[in-house]
Amino acid sequence: MTRINVTVDGVKYSDEVEPRTLLVHYLRETLGKVGTVVGCDTSNCGACTVHLDGRSVKSCNVLAVQADGHEVTTIEGIGSGGELHPMQKAFHENHALQCGFCTPGMIMQAIDLLKDNPDPSEHEIREGLEGNLCRCTGYHNIVKAVAAAAKAGE
Ligand code: FES
Ligand code: FES
8 A cells, every 4th residue: 555645626635545546546435526437447538537736637547646746626626615617607508418427527628628728719629628528419519618618718
């Protein structure tokens, strides 16, 4: 076992983990952050996307020990004071989800995308989200939501 010290959604944690523990399993099973989901476990679907020091990563593709000394933000940490994050609002207002399984990862990826490119074209949005799969929506409303969040200045 190895001890890691990590800040998750603004709270400091210190835990013993096995060196092979994936970050997504640490988040879900040790910390109870079940808003971050596992869709494939093979780094294809993006459902497990979180931010590591502010940049999106697929948390099934990162070891918990790699987060030692770093800051992780999950979908559960982006709203503030009971208010949805503007990207969450945009997804809600644009009906950008059906089953919702891809949504946490999609939102975390979309936030990172706008950090790099605050005014993306439709093509750039699609390209920025290409690592995140959605089996329900056909992506149209997801792209609309990200464009709306960009327009709103998120
Ligand atoms: S669960 Fe991580 S990419 Fe699918
Ligand atoms: S809303 Fe169902 S997978 Fe995207």
